[in-house]
Amino acid sequence: MPVIELSHISKSFGAVKAVDDVSFSVEKGELFGLLGPNGAGKTTSIRCMLDIFKPDSGSISILGGPMTEAKKDRIGYMPEERGLYQDIPLERCLAYLGSLKGLSEAEVKRRAAGYLERFDLAAHKHKKVKELSKGMQQKAQVIATILHQPELLIVDEPFSGLDPVNTQMIKDLLREQREAGVTVVLCSHQMHLVEELCDRIVLIDHGHVMLYGALEEIRRQFAANAVLVKGADGVPALEGVERVEPVNGAVKLHLRPGVQPQEVLRELVRRDVPVEHFEIALPTLDEIFIRVVQGRSGF
Amino acid sequence: MKKILTILKNEVVTLISRPSFWLVTLGLPLVAALIFGVIGGLNRNQEASQAVSQAFLGPQETRPEGYVDLSGLIRQIPPQIPPGLLLPFPDEETARRALEAGEIQGYYVIPADYLERGVIRYITPDPSPFLAERARQGPFGWALRVNLAGGDPMLANLVQGPLDIEEISLTPVAAPDDDNLFMMMWVPYIVTLVYFILITSTATLLLNSLSKEKENRIMEILLTSASPRQLLTGKIIALGAVGLLQTILWGGTTYILLNLSGRTFNLPSEIRLPPELLAWGLVFFLLGYAVYAALMAGLGALAPNLREASQVTFVILFPLMVPLFFSNTVFAEAPHGALATGLSLFPLSAPVAMMARLSVGGVAWWQPPLAALLLAATAVLIVRAVARMFRAQAMLSGQPLKVKTYLRALMGKM
Structure with a gap:
C-alpha cells in the first residue's frame, strides 16, 4: 500500500488553479523526488498531502487513509519557508517542537543531544536561534524535522543555503533515513542531487503532472538516438552517424533515424577500434527538466 | 489534551x-x-514635611488680622477663634498704623451701610486671588456670620450649609459627602x-x-x-x-x-x-x-x-x-x-x-x-x-x- 496517494487533486486560490488533476503515489521506504519550477504547485501539493490545505476535488491517502491528528506525530515536515523561534535558546526550541510531536521531555533531550553533537551544534545549544548562522539554523531545522523519528519525511529544499560539507551531511542523512525504512519525499531544484538520491520522481509544471515514474525509465524515455563513445585513439567516422559532439574527452554520436546503437557498436568492433567506453547517451535530469518546462519535450 | x-x-x-x-x-x-514611598516617608517625618511644604509654599502666615466695625455689627468674637487672631480697631487710622508696623497682615472695614449693601473692604499690602475665599472661610468670616446670626454659632453654621442631606437608598450604596x-x-x-x-x-x-x-x-x-x-x-x-x-x-x-x-x-x-x-x-x-x-x-x-x-x-x-x-x-x-x-x-x-x-x-x-x-x-x-x-x-x-x-x-x- 502506498504511503502517500494523491488521486486527481485540484486546488484553486481565487482565479488561480495551483494544482490541476494531480495524481501520484509514493511507496513505502522509497526516496521520492517532487520536482517543478517555482510556482508549479509543489508546495500546494505538499500542503494538501498534509491536510494544511483542503483540495477542491480529488482524494488523498496518507499513511493508509485520510490525515488525522495522530498521524501528524508520524510525519516530519520541513517546509521551504522555514523558521524557528528566534528569541529562545536552540535547545528549548527543539524541546518544544519535539514535545509537540508527542515525545517526552527526557526523550527529546536525549535525542536532541545526539543530533546536536552529530551536526556540530552542541556548543551552540544555549544560544538563541537568531544568534546562529543561516547554515546552523538550517541544520537545526533538519534536527527539528527528524527528532521524533518519523515514518514519513517530507523535506522541501533541504540543501538551500548549505555549503558542500553540510550538503553531504544532509545527503547522508536522507540515505540513512531511507535505509532505516523511512519514506522520504524530497522537493528540490538541485537536479543533480535529486538524480543522485531519488528512486522515482514526479515533475509538476503549471499545476499539472508532466513526468512521473522511475528516474532511469524517464531518462530512457528522453534519451535521444545517440551513443557516448570513448576510443583509445579517437573514434573514426562511421556510417549512420549524423553528427559528432565532443563531450569530456569522449564523443557523442547522434545517429540517423532508424540506426540502432548496436549497429554502431558492431561497426566499431568490426573495424577493431579500441573502445574504452560505450554507452547509450541518456539525458541528465537537468536537461529533461529544462526540456519539459520549456515545452521542448519529445512527446 | x-x-x-x-x-x-x-x-x-x-x-x-x-x-x-x-x-x-x-x-x-x-x-x-x-x-x-517618598511621600510616605516625608509624611512620617513632620519636620521634613513642613520643610518641604515651606520650600514650595513659603512660610505660613500666622500674624493676626484686624477689623474696623463702623456698622456696630460685631458684638462678640466667637470662642472658637483663638484670642489675638482677630483684633478690633476703633478707626481706620489706628488699623493702618498697626498694619504699617507689621502687627497685622491686613484689616477689614465693615462700613456703616453694610447691612444694606453687603460690601466689606479688606486692606492688605499682599493682594492674592484667593483672598476673598480665605476671608469667607477664615476667622473674620466666621465671626461675621455668628454676629449676623445674633451670636448663635449653631444658627451661623446652618446658614452657611443649610442642606445636609442624609440620602437613604433602598439598595446598599455609599453615601457621598464633601470629603x-x-x-x-x-x-x-x-x-x-x-x-x-x-x-x-x-x-x-x-x-x-x-x-x-x-x-x-x-x-x-x-x-x-x-x-x-x-x-x-x-x-x-x-x-x-x-x-x-x-x-x-x-x-x-x-x-x-x-x-x-x-x-x-x-x-x-x-x-x-x-x-x-x-x-x-x-x-x-x-x-x-x-x-x-x-x-x-x-x-x-x-x-x-x-x-x-x-x-x-x-x-x-x-x-x-x-x-x-x-x-x-x-x-x-x-x-x-x-x-x-x-x-x-x-x-x-x-x-x-x-x-x-x-x-x-x-x-x-x-x-x-x-x-x-x-x-x-x-x-x-x-x-x-x-x-x-x-x-x-x-x-x-x-x-x-x-x-x-x-x-x-x-x-x-x-
Whole structure:
C-alpha cells in the first residue's frame, strides 16, 4: 500500500488553479523526488498531502487513509519557508517542537543531544536561534524535522543555503533515513542531487503532472538516438552517424533515424577500434527538466 | 489534551522568561511605590514635611488680622477663634498704623451701610486671588456670620450649609459627602481604566504571540504538529493565566511595597467597595478576556504581520473603550441610568461597564448575572467563529487585511 496517494487533486486560490488533476503515489521506504519550477504547485501539493490545505476535488491517502491528528506525530515536515523561534535558546526550541510531536521531555533531550553533537551544534545549544548562522539554523531545522523519528519525511529544499560539507551531511542523512525504512519525499531544484538520491520522481509544471515514474525509465524515455563513445585513439567516422559532439574527452554520436546503437557498436568492433567506453547517451535530469518546462519535450 | 498542555506550557515559559515581562510586571508597581514611598516617608517625618511644604509654599502666615466695625455689627468674637487672631480697631487710622508696623497682615472695614449693601473692604499690602475665599472661610468670616446670626454659632453654621442631606437608598450604596465626592467620581474611572488595560493588554499578548510565529515563519511547522484549535486553546488559556498572574503580581507588589514605605492603600471609610466586587471582577475579567482574546486571535490568524493587524485592533477594541469615555460622567453621576445600564449589559462593553457600576454599588442583583450570562454566550459564539477563522489556509495566506475582510471572516462569510 502506498504511503502517500494523491488521486486527481485540484486546488484553486481565487482565479488561480495551483494544482490541476494531480495524481501520484509514493511507496513505502522509497526516496521520492517532487520536482517543478517555482510556482508549479509543489508546495500546494505538499500542503494538501498534509491536510494544511483542503483540495477542491480529488482524494488523498496518507499513511493508509485520510490525515488525522495522530498521524501528524508520524510525519516530519520541513517546509521551504522555514523558521524557528528566534528569541529562545536552540535547545528549548527543539524541546518544544519535539514535545509537540508527542515525545517526552527526557526523550527529546536525549535525542536532541545526539543530533546536536552529530551536526556540530552542541556548543551552540544555549544560544538563541537568531544568534546562529543561516547554515546552523538550517541544520537545526533538519534536527527539528527528524527528532521524533518519523515514518514519513517530507523535506522541501533541504540543501538551500548549505555549503558542500553540510550538503553531504544532509545527503547522508536522507540515505540513512531511507535505509532505516523511512519514506522520504524530497522537493528540490538541485537536479543533480535529486538524480543522485531519488528512486522515482514526479515533475509538476503549471499545476499539472508532466513526468512521473522511475528516474532511469524517464531518462530512457528522453534519451535521444545517440551513443557516448570513448576510443583509445579517437573514434573514426562511421556510417549512420549524423553528427559528432565532443563531450569530456569522449564523443557523442547522434545517429540517423532508424540506426540502432548496436549497429554502431558492431561497426566499431568490426573495424577493431579500441573502445574504452560505450554507452547509450541518456539525458541528465537537468536537461529533461529544462526540456519539459520549456515545452521542448519529445512527446 | 497533551498538546494543548504543551502549547500552554511553552507560551507561559516563553512569556515569563522575557526580561520585558518582569520589567513591566515589577517595574510599574516599583515606580508607583517609590513615589508613594517618598511621600510616605516625608509624611512620617513632620519636620521634613513642613520643610518641604515651606520650600514650595513659603512660610505660613500666622500674624493676626484686624477689623474696623463702623456698622456696630460685631458684638462678640466667637470662642472658637483663638484670642489675638482677630483684633478690633476703633478707626481706620489706628488699623493702618498697626498694619504699617507689621502687627497685622491686613484689616477689614465693615462700613456703616453694610447691612444694606453687603460690601466689606479688606486692606492688605499682599493682594492674592484667593483672598476673598480665605476671608469667607477664615476667622473674620466666621465671626461675621455668628454676629449676623445674633451670636448663635449653631444658627451661623446652618446658614452657611443649610442642606445636609442624609440620602437613604433602598439598595446598599455609599453615601457621598464633601470629603469623598472626589473619590466617588474617580472610583468608576479607575476601575474602568484598570479593567480596560487588563483585558486589552492580556488579549494583545495573544495577537503578539501569533504575529511573532508568523514573522518567525514557524506557523506551518506548528500546523503539522497540532490542530489550529489546539493552538488557539493552548494560547488563550496560557496568556489568560499569565495576564491573571501579572495582575496578582501588580496588586501584591504594590501592596507590599506600599506597606514597606509606610503607607497603606485605604479607601475612605465612606466608600465601601461591595464585597462581591472581587468575585464579579474575576468573572468579568475571564469572560471579557475570552471574548477579546478570541477576537485578537482571529486577527492574528488573518493578519500577515503586526502592522497590518494594528489597523483592525482599534475597531475590535472600540466597544470596550466606550465605557471609558463615560467613566467619570455617566458612571459617576448616573451609574444606574439607561446608558450605563445598557452598556453594562451589552456583552462587548459589559466587562468594563459592569465593573464600573459595581464599583459604585447599588446595581440591581439580577444585572451582573444577566450581563455575565450574555457575555459567556458571546464568548462561546466568538470563540467558535474564530476557531473557524483559525484555519491553516487563512493563517498562511499572507494576504493584506482590511476591517471588512476581518468582519466577513468573523461572520463566517469567507
